[in-house]
Every structure is written in structure tokens, then in C-alpha cells.
Amino acid sequence: MPVLCFLLPIVILVQAASFSFTKEPKSQDALHGRSAMLRCEVNDPQGVIYSWKHNGEKVTDSERRFLEGGNLKFTAIDRTLDSGNFQCFASKNSTGEEYHTGETSFNIKWLESGMVSLKSPESEAEIQSSSQVVLQCNIDGHPRPTNRWHKDGALLSEKSYKINNKDRTLTLPNASPDDNGVYYCCVKNAAGHACSNDNFTLNIIDKSFPQPVVKPDDLVVMRNEEALFHCQFTAEPLPTVEWYHENEPVANKSRIFILSNGSLLITQVKQRNTGLYKCVAQGPCGPPVSLEASLRIAEIEEMMPKQSRVFTADSLERVTCRAPHGHPEPEVWWEYAGQRVPAEGRVRQDGLDLIFWPTRGEDSGTYTCFAQNKAGQRKQELTVTVATKPEWIQKPADSQLEEGRAGYLHCHTRATPEPEVTWYRNMQPISAEDVRFKLFSNGTLCINNVEVYDGHLYSCESKTEAGKLNAQARVYVLERLKFTPTPQAYQCLELNKEGHLQCSAKGRQTPTIRWLRTDGSDIPAWVEQKGGTLHFSTVTWADAGNYTCLASNSQQGEIRAVVQLTVAVYVAFKLKPENMTVYQGHTTVLHCQATGDPLPFIQWKKKDKFLEADKSRFEGRTLKPCNAESSEKPVQHSLADDEKTPYKMIQTIGLSVGAAVAYIIIVLGLMFYCKQRRNAKRVHKGQDGDEQELECLNGDVQQNGHTTAEIQEEVALTNMAASGINKRHSSHDKLHFPRNNLHTITTLGKGEFGEVLLAKAKATEDEEETVVLVKSLQARDEQMQLDFRRECDMFAKLSHANLARLMGICREVEPHYMIMEYTDMVTSAHCIIYVCVSICLSVSVRLSFYLSVCLSICLQRSRRRWRSPTWQPAGSTNATAVTTSSTSPETTCTPSPPWVQQ
Secondary structure: HHHHHHHHHHHHHHHHHHEEEOOOOOEEEEEOOOOOOOOOEEEEEEEEEEEEOOOEEEOOOOOEEEEEOOOOEEEOOOOOOOOEEEEEEEEEEOOOOEEEEEOOEEEEEEEEEEEEEEEEOHHHHHHHOOOEEEEEEEOOOEOOEEEEEEEEEEEEOOOOOOOEEEOOOOEEEEOOOHOOOOEHHHHHHHOOEEOOOEEEEEEOOOOOOOOEEEOOEEEEEOOOEEEEEEEEEOOOOEEEEEEOOOOOOOOOOOEEEEEEOOOEEEOOOOOHOOEEEEEEEEEEOOOEEEEEEEEEOOOOOOOOEEEEEEEEEEOEEEOOOOOOOOEOOOOEEEEEEEEEEEOOOOEEEEEEEEEEOOOHHHOOEEEEEEEEEEEEEEEEEEEEEEOOOOEEEEEOOEEEEEOOOOOOEEEEEEEOOEEEEOOOOOOOOOOOOOOOEOOOOOOOOEEOOOHHHHHEEEEEEEEOOOEEEEEEEEEEEEEEEEOOOOOOOOOEEEEOOOOEEOOOOOOOOOOOEEEEEOOOOOOOOOOOEEEEEEOOOOOOOOOOOEEEEEEEEEOOOEEEEEEEEEEEEEEEEEOOOOOOOOOOOOOOOEEEEEEEEEOOOOOEOOEEEEEOOOEEEEEEEEEEEOOOOOOOOOOOOOOOHHHHHHHHHHHHHHHHHHHHHHHHHHHHHHHHHHHHHHHHHHOOHHHHHHHHHHHHHHHOOOOOOOOOOOOOOOOOOOOHHEEEEEHHHHHHHOEEEEEEEEEEEEEEEEEOOOOOEEEEEOOOOOOEEEEEEEEOOOOOOHHHHHHHHHHHHHHHHOOOOOOEEEEEEEEEOOOOOEEEEOOOOOHHHHHHHHHHHOOOOOOOOHHHHHHHEEEEHHHHHHOHOOOOOEEEEOOOOOOOOOOOOOOOOOOOOOOOOOHHHH
């Protein structure tokens, strides 16, 4: 028992020590009408109740003064209501103990405006000239303010006037009419500064001094309205009255009139007429007397656009309406449902503010702030929504979703405003940009094409400004029966080697996998099946064929995958090319042979690039480059050749330059000539023009330019009549070439109709294979197909030694082929190089050759209506064996053209 009595004070002491004030209110300065706060906190706020006392009386919450936690908050300090001492009290619910802080108070600084009054004499009627006049400034504040006196806007100095700052008085010892004017005072202290709100006008009557009878008022008018300033003075004799606008004299004008009684009339007020006006009266003695008034045009600005606010229930909300700038100052008020919001009540207007205290659900709606003056009315709408907490309509539930199909999870709630729903997957938010997920407006989550890895924990959150709800659901994916992966449809195994075919699958239940022959025949006994693997110990030709992998289980049925197995002999080199040393300009042969089943296709590469068709040619499985160079054995030159080199070089340069100049001159002349002829012939279109073009191509050209040979058949390129179609079909039947006898060597490039190939053609078994040029029709456009048939007709009817001829047409299956004669010199450039290198020509013969080339170019450009589409081989800048070209006209030439023989 003594021990218990000893421990009890210790426990009470520990509890008392643990309960203490961490923040106590302190005396502080405050400004009247401004906000302030007295702070009060304890170290253990659990179960603590705070209260405050003011001058010994308990403080109750109000709109101006209320508790915020343990602090006492003042929205606007009042120098009368908040003067005195404040104390903070804190009590424990569990023990009932109560503690309090020391007393504290505000040093409230304030400044209150007042008027200027006459202190001595007692009334204005007793004021006499040369008597003493004392004016009193009735503006007070704390701390004591300092004051200054002004007369008619001018600051008065203590040297000329007797000013008492302590009593805030102004003494005029010998007042006279010269002291007449408007007196006012301005004071300043720590709370701010203020000027008198009602000034004193000293008017010591002197009959010779002008005395105002009617003073002008400040005017605010609409644009183009009239303004009338009244101004009258009295004196003996009558004073002269003048008007000034911004210190400039005012005279009678078309819209400005000074009336006989001294009033100023302005009709149709414009912006330039606004400003400060002065009415000045001058008597026979004394200073002039001036009265001022301003003129402004009425205006009002637009208000802010429509806004919306969301409030929570049972809260204090304040919305301020920002009054627009205007003249005169616009009147502002709030309306709801066509009625003005009252100044008192739960929803009320306080100045420019709309106050809700407390908010309720029925406060939702549209409130309108109006501002109006002489210039018009403006308004701003406010949409108020009082938010409520979400309520469940349908919670998300655990779901079993099938793989490969769309799955849905529902999260339906209702609230005001419409709640915002967010979905999470494994606590990570689902992005709206993820195309696999789609979130509907009602909160439903759609999973597109459910995958196995979608089996996770999903949660949804529905929230508004008033609160939120959360719920979770787990997704179980019902896996579909599928191959992992699907066996390749086409597989190849090497003859006489070991091989196997793989097949694996999975589903909700482990499937059984077995292999079958697609044709229904049994799999040989020596072919082993184990775990989805079809094992061939030794692959034979008989193993080729179609196999089916069958995966099945009792729940999901079965699935199949067909594999076409091909047995082949892998490629092996039978004859490999050997390193060779060759002389420059000599021909060499590199041999390469390979075996395999099916027969392999051989290509040659040089420096990791396949050799192009226009730089090399293939004969069997050998490569014959046209030229060979070797850095190991350079070309040797004799001393005699070195001595002749300078002369030959000069001669070559001269001939080249001369030929180039002549070529340019000829080309320019022919281009101009051909352009004139082309323009003249544009009006002549039809079948006759086409026949003339074909005649020029099939006939030989004489020296005078007329043709000597004529063709008997007519080639109609633009009109496709029925008879022409029948003739074309009969000619195509004669040119039919079996596709099986055509073996592709390589692809040269891509033309207008499709790919252009280099191939070998063999008409009969006894004939040797011939290298040909094949143009394929791969275009689907009807116009392109028509142009292809027209080109076939054209080449079928043309016969000329210097033009490639049509050797056959393949039309059995798509795509159609046009088989043309092929030569190494497929372009004019190749032909020129061949002639210049292989044949020694004189200068005159060369110039004649250049002229023939230019004439050929001109002829082809002027016959564009029937030209053949061009094509460009890959990696080359020269065109191939095509009859004409729109940009670079070329013709196929033979090694020995007729003009060389001449």
C-alpha cells in the first residue's frame, strides 16, 4: 500500500509533464479590418478540447472570429470588439484536467476618416474679415497620426500658417478674402493614410471678390450626347467668366457654346472633349476664382467568361464577383433564378461576394453576377455544384475471362457530379492510351483480346470532391487450346540424315499431341513419336509429304496444324573458282559449279555486291567479265609509246573538245527545230499519224529524208476495233512461248509495267539456249494493261535491223511476259563506246555518227505518242534495251550497224 501511494504521484507527475503547451498566444500588432491569428497548441493533442476567453468571457464562433484547431482566427480585426485580453484553455477528455495560457492582447492600429470643421468662431456667419479663424481636423487614429493641411489642392507650409500637429488645428490669424478656398487635411500613421471626407470652404465675403453661386458638377455622358456645365458668380461689379479645357481657353465652336449665364454647352460629346474643365471668374480686385469639373464618356468593360465551382456539403464557401471597370462606377449584385440574392441568410451577398454557409445539395444551380451603369449592363454566370459522395450500383467481382475474347469488369457508382472512375492493375493505373483496354463512361473496363498474363488483381476507384470508393476484383484467364508455337507450314529435311518435326501445345488441361499423315496413310514404324516430336532416324525420299499435328484434351476438343515436309539434297560446290592472274583488256573465265536437289541457282559477287547484268554476263555456270584489271601485273609501256604520248594526248583533247562543241551546237539547233515541228503537229492526231510513225520506223531513211520502204499492215495504237483485236489474237497465238522453257537468270530492274528480267529461252530441245530480255506485266491498272498489249502489237509488226524484235509472249498464267531480243549493248552509250573502241574512225565519220545520234534523239522525242514506257535497272543510270524514252531516248544497236559498213 505505501508503494502504491508512492507510485501514484509519479504517474500523475509524468502525465502532467507530458501535457504542455508547445505554442502559446503572444501579444502582437494588428490592423483594424485585417486578418489575424492567435496560436495555441499542445504537445499531445489526442483527446484535447480547446477554448478561448476574451476578457473573462468564453469566445463563441462567428463569421468574423472562430476556432481553427486550437488557434483563434480573426477574418477582420475590430478595434472595439477585439480590444482586451485573450486566454487559451486546453482540457483533457479522459482526465477532465484543464490548463490555460497567459493573457495576451492586440495592439490594434487604426485610422478613421473624418471632416474638417470650424472650431473658432462657432459659426460661419461670425467670420469677419481680419479676424482669427481656427479649423479642426477630425481624423483620429492609433498611434497618433501626423497631419498636413491643404488649400485648393496646394500644401500649406508652417511658415505661412499656424499648424498644431498635436491638436490637428489650422489657425488663420487675420483671415481675409485672399484666404478664401477649400481647406482639407490629410493624416498618416502606421495603419495608413487618409484625407478628410468633408472639406471646409472658407468664404469671407468681399463684394468686389467673385463669389460662386452655381458650381459645375462632374458629368458622365454617353457618346454623342450633350453635356451642360453650369457656373455662376456674383460680385460688384459682375465678374468676367472664362472656361478652360485642360488649361486651354474654350471658345465658341460648332459644337461648343458658352451661354450668356456663364454655362458651357457641348453637343455630341466625343472622346477628344473629355477631360478637366475650369470655370474662372475675375473681379476688379483680388485673385481669380476657379471652379473645376470633369467630363467623361460612360463605359463599362466586359466581364469574365462563365465559370463553375464544385463545393462539398456543409462547408463555408465564398465566391467573389470581380466588378468590371467602368464610368460611372457600376452597381454590382447577384441573382439566382431571377431574384436578387438577399443580404442576410444562409446564401447571401456580402459586398461583391456570394457566401454559402453552410452549403447544401439544393444550392446547386446557376448564379448570375450583374454589373450596370449608364453605359449598359454586363453579367457573368456561375455554375455551382454541391458534390456528394459516390454510392455503389455494381461493384467489380472476381471474373473468369476466356483467352482471345473481350472481357468486362464493372464499376458502377452514382454521385453529383458524375464520379471519376480510375482502374488499376496490380496497383498500377491503367493508361487511357493502352489500346488493349477501353474505359466506358459508366465505369466499365473492357479488356480487348484477353491474354494469359491478364490474370491479375484489378481495382477501381470512384471519386468526387466529396469522397471516394474503392473495390477490387481478381481476373482468372481460361486459357484456350493453342500451339506454342504453331509448327512452320513448310519444312525441309536433308536426305539420308537424321531429322525431326517439333509440335507443342497447351490449354486449360494438358493436351495430348500426336502426328498423322494428312493423306490418311500410316506413319512408318521406324519414325518415332515422343512428346510431340516426330523423329526420323534416316530421312528418305518417301518421307516427303504433308503431316498433321493433332493436339486435343477432354475439355477443349482438338486443334490441327499441317506441315508440308520437303526432302532435299543440300547445296554443295562441285567446282570452285580458282584465283587467276590476267592481263588488262583480256578475256578470262571463272568456273563455278554446284550440286543439289533441286538444282541450285548460282550468282556472282564482287566486293560483297552482286555483279550487275550490264557489266557482266553468265554462260552456263561461268563468269566472263568484259574487262579485267590486276594490280599485281600492271600494263607495260615501251619507250617509243611514251615519246608519242604528249602528241597523241593533245590530238585526242582537241578532237574531243571540237566534237563536244559541235555536238552541243547541233543539239541546240535540233531541239529548237523539233520543238517547232512538235507544236505544229499537235493538232494532227489520229490513226494516220500513227501509221506514218510506223512507216518511218520500218523503212530506211534516204539522204533527202523520204522513206523508201512501206509496211503493208496498219498498227492501230489508239483505236481498238473488233477486227484489230482478232488480228492481234491471231498474231499473239503465233508468238506464244511456253513458260516452262524460260529460265530466269537475274532481275535487271523495275520498269513501268513491272520487273525486267534476264533469262534463258529454249524453243525446242535441239536448239541452244538464248539469252533474252523479259518484261513482266505486274500492274493491275487497266490503262497499264492496255499499254502493255499495245506495245506487244507494235513490236510484233516492226521489223528493223537496229530495233530489238519481239521473240515471244507468255500468257498462260499471271504475270504475262514479253520476250525481247537481248544484246550486251543495250543503250546508245554502250553502242558508241563499242564503235569508238573497236573500230578506228576518222574525224568526219565520227561527226557524221554524232549527227545521226542527234537526229535519232529528235525523231524519238517528236514521236512520244507511241513511245514505250522506260525502265531503270537497279544501281544503274543507263536505260536497257527499250525502243524509246521520254527523258533519255536510246535505241538498241548491233555491233555492225549499216552506217559503219558505209
